[in-house]
Structure formats: C-alpha cells, structure tokens
Amino acid sequence: MxxxxxxxxxxxxxxxxxxxxxxxxxxxxxxxxxxxxxxxxxxxxxxxxxxxxxxxxxxxxxxxxxxxxxxxxxxxxxxxxxxxxxxxxxxxxxxxxxxxxxxxxDFVIVGPSDDPAGIKGGDDAVKALATLADKNATFVSRGDDSGTNKKENHLWKAAGVTPDFSNYKAAGQGMGAVLKMTSELQGYTLTDRGTWLAMKDNLDLSILVEGDTKLFNxxxxxxxxxxxxxxxxxxxxxxxxxxxxxxxxxxxxxxxxxxxxxxxxxxxxxxxxxxxxxxxx
Missing domain, CATH: 3.40.190.10 (Periplasmic binding protein-like II)
Incomplete structure (x- = not known):
C-alpha cells in the first residue's frame, strides 16, 4: 500500500x-x-x-x-x-x-459560370466592376472594412463608380460567408485567391477575372x-x-x-x- x-x-x-x-x-x-x-x-x-x-x-x-x-x-x-x-x-x-x-x-473576381454580365476572361478588374454596375448585376461585398473590402472600394473608386446600384449587397461578413452567399445568389464578388481555393469545391462559382496587377495582395x-x-x-x-x-x-x-x-x-x-x-x- x-x-x-x-x-x-x-x-x-x-x-x-x-x-x-x-x-x-x-x-x-x-x-x-x-x-x-x-x-x-x-x-x-x-x-x-x-x-x-x-x-x-x-x-x-x-x-x-x-x-x-x-x-x-x-x-x-x-x-x-x-x-x-x-x-x-x-x-x-x-x-x-x-x-x-x-x-x-492576389485577388480574383468570381461569379456564375454562365456569367450573365459578360466579364469572363478579362484581366482588367476596374473595367469588370464598371460593367457589373452598369448591368446592375448582383454583387456581394464583404462590407466589413477588411483588407478585401478596402481593395474593392479602391477598385470602385478607380472605376468612377459609387456602388449604390440596387443589386449591390454589403454583407458585413467574412470572406467564407460572402462566398457562400454569392454562390447562393449566383452573383459576383471579389475574393482573395487563398480563401477561394479553400472553398471552391463547395461553391457554384468560377473565376472570371484574374491577372490584373491591381489585384496584388x-x-x-x-x-x-x-x-x-x-x-x-x-x-x-x-x-x-x-x-x-x-x-x-x-x-x-x-x-x-x-x-x-x-x-x-x-x-x-x-x-x-x-x-x-x-x-x-
């Protein structure tokens, strides 16, 4: 004992x-x-x-x-x-x-594979956002003052666009939640490539615009x-x-x-x- x-x-x-x-x-x-x-x-x-x-x-x-x-x-x-x-x-x-x-x-712009706004294959992010605004496409923004949101706002400014069109949606959410929402709505969004690669298999979205040096991150x-x-x-x-x-x-x-x-x-x-x-x- x-x-x-x-x-x-x-x-x-x-x-x-x-x-x-x-x-x-x-x-x-x-x-x-x-x-x-x-x-x-x-x-x-x-x-x-x-x-x-x-x-x-x-x-x-x-x-x-x-x-x-x-x-x-x-x-x-x-x-x-x-x-x-x-x-x-x-x-x-x-x-x-x-x-x-x-x-x-880097950042990329993703959206529906059938791309109703017609931005697919471009490498000019500013031109792509201007097109999305002009066509009142559904665009989901993080709207959370994140680095991605700051980059997005910079691109809108460069495009000479105030993103107040009716299908612009500020989610106030992180990147993962915004990608899911964008997929559900079959809209467009700006995302960092890392989060996109981590989630893309569970999303009904495709990369539509990439390769612009303005998307450097x-x-x-x-x-x-x-x-x-x-x-x-x-x-x-x-x-x-x-x-x-x-x-x-x-x-x-x-x-x-x-x-x-x-x-x-x-x-x-x-x-x-x-x-x-x-x-x-």
Missing part, C-alpha cells in the same frame, strides 16, 4: 509539473485576416512555431480594419494584415512598430507599440514576427499547398514585383 501511495503521489507530482509547464507558456495575441485563417495557413504554420518556442498563439481572425483597431486599443500583441495604406497609417500614428512584409497572393506583420501599452507580450510577438520572416518561416509559407495549389508566396526581405502575384497557382 505504501509503495502504491508513493507511486500515486509521484504521478500526481509529474502531472502537476506538466500542468504548470503548460500554464507557463505565454500567450501571444495575434489579430489577423480571415484569409490567413480560412485558407488553413495558420493551422499549418503556428503549431510549428509553438513546438520550438515557449508560447501559445491566440488567433483572432477578423477583417483588417478590425484587426488594426484591436491593435490601436492594445487588445492584441501583433497584427498580420493586408491593406498597405491602412497599415502605413497605423504605423505612422505610432500604434504599430517593426512592420515586415511576409508574403503575398501583400501581407505585413506589425507589432503593437509597447510604449503605448504595458500589458503586451512584445517579446513573444517579436519572436513570432521574426520567425515568420526567417528562412524557416518563409520556406514553410512557400511550401504550403491546398489541393496541390500554392496559396501564398513568401516575400520577406525582397522588393516584390506585383506581377508575380498573377496566377498564384
């Missing part, structure tokens, strides 16, 4: 030590876009980081606008987003520090400024950011495949040619 009691005590002690070790792993709060989440990239990358570092990553997948607001409020430790102008404003205002380019892919990682907030895990955030742009992180990003397709191209430490985003498959 004594030996058994000692064994049980030993097991309890080891269990307690393991539990303490698990609790000791510091949390890194990462606000990022739904595209990095829905595509499966983060499920592929982050366990590899956690395996070799004493951190656990809490992912908050939201639109870029909300991710940057979380950063401005000090509610996350770093952001991984894809809206260069908004990111520059975030850093210039002193909310973000140490921005680094990480990777890129770069991603940056930015630390929230520790001088503004004292509750940040800046050490962990920096470790993750540096890992993402390291040779290991960049190699893993390039190696990530979904159904045999490349979703993201690593781009740290190089001047990225926007034309490299064309095709992305």
């Amino acid at each position: 004594l030996k058994r009691r000692l064994s049980l005590l030993a097991i309890a002690a080891v269990t307690a030590m393991l539990a303490t070790g698990a609790q000791a792993a510091e949390i890194i709060r990462l606000a990022t876009t739904t595209s990095t989440y829905n595509s499966g990239l983060l499920d592929y990358l982050l366990p590899k980081f956690e395996q070799d570092h004493p951190y656990q990553i809490q992912v908050i997948p939201v639109g870029t606008g909300k991710a940057l607001r979380l950063g401005r409020d000090g509610d996350v430790d770093l952001v991984l987003t894809h809206a260069p102008a908004a990111e520059k404003a975030f850093v210039d205002a002193g909310y973000g520090v140490e921005p680094h380019g990480v990777m890129y892919n 770069p991603y940056q990682v930015i630390l929230v400024n520790p001088e503004r907030y004292k509750n940040l895990n800046t050490e962990g955030a920096r470790a993750l950011a540096q890992w993402l742009i390291s040779d290991e992180g960049q190699t893993l990003i390039d190696a990530f495949r979904l159904k045999g397709k490349v979703l993201f191209h690593a781009s740290a430490g190089e001047a990225v040619d926007p034309s490299k985003a064309v095709g992305a498959n």
Whole structure:
C-alpha cells in the first residue's frame, strides 16, 4: 500500500509539473485576416512555431480594419494584415512598430459560370466592376472594412463608380460567408485567391477575372507599440514576427499547398514585383 501511495503521489507530482509547464507558456495575441485563417495557413504554420518556442498563439481572425483597431486599443500583441495604406497609417500614428512584409497572393473576381454580365476572361478588374454596375448585376461585398473590402472600394473608386446600384449587397461578413452567399445568389464578388481555393469545391462559382496587377495582395506583420501599452507580450510577438520572416518561416509559407495549389508566396526581405502575384497557382 505504501509503495502504491508513493507511486500515486509521484504521478500526481509529474502531472502537476506538466500542468504548470503548460500554464507557463505565454500567450501571444495575434489579430489577423480571415484569409490567413480560412485558407488553413495558420493551422499549418503556428503549431510549428509553438513546438520550438515557449508560447501559445491566440488567433483572432477578423477583417483588417478590425484587426488594426484591436491593435490601436492594445487588445492584441501583433497584427498580420493586408491593406498597405491602412497599415502605413497605423504605423505612422505610432500604434504599430517593426512592420515586415511576409508574403503575398492576389485577388480574383468570381461569379456564375454562365456569367450573365459578360466579364469572363478579362484581366482588367476596374473595367469588370464598371460593367457589373452598369448591368446592375448582383454583387456581394464583404462590407466589413477588411483588407478585401478596402481593395474593392479602391477598385470602385478607380472605376468612377459609387456602388449604390440596387443589386449591390454589403454583407458585413467574412470572406467564407460572402462566398457562400454569392454562390447562393449566383452573383459576383471579389475574393482573395487563398480563401477561394479553400472553398471552391463547395461553391457554384468560377473565376472570371484574374491577372490584373491591381489585384496584388501583400501581407505585413506589425507589432503593437509597447510604449503605448504595458500589458503586451512584445517579446513573444517579436519572436513570432521574426520567425515568420526567417528562412524557416518563409520556406514553410512557400511550401504550403491546398489541393496541390500554392496559396501564398513568401516575400520577406525582397522588393516584390506585383506581377508575380498573377496566377498564384
């Protein structure tokens, strides 16, 4: 009985030590876009980081606008987003520090295979949106201040169109929900290629417009400024950011495949040619 009691005590002690070790792993709060989440990239990358570092990553997948607001409020430790102008404003205002380019892919315009608006096969996104507005085609927008929504708004502006035609629908939803809605309505939408590839087998849609350099989609990682907030895990955030742009992180990003397709191209430490985003498959 004594030996058994000692064994049980030993097991309890080891269990307690393991539990303490698990609790000791510091949390890194990462606000990022739904595209990095829905595509499966983060499920592929982050366990590899956690395996070799004493951190656990809490992912908050939201639109870029909300991710940057979380950063401005000090509610996350770093952001991984894809809206260069908004990111520059975030850093210039002193909310973000140490921005680094990480990777890129591209946007595409998808819609019904029979393409009633007649934009199929084009490579001019601005012209395609102007046609959709002129024909009052059903267009589903994310309408959520995400990086995709910001890109869409930029393209409408370039087309000289205010998207207030009767069949324009602002969903206020993430990319996955918008693609499902677009498929159900047999409408058109703008999507990042990664989320499209992850979901296309369950959608009744096709890529209709691609290959325009205006659809280039770069991603940056930015630390929230520790001088503004004292509750940040800046050490962990920096470790993750540096890992993402390291040779290991960049190699893993390039190696990530979904159904045999490349979703993201690593781009740290190089001047990225926007034309490299064309095709992305």
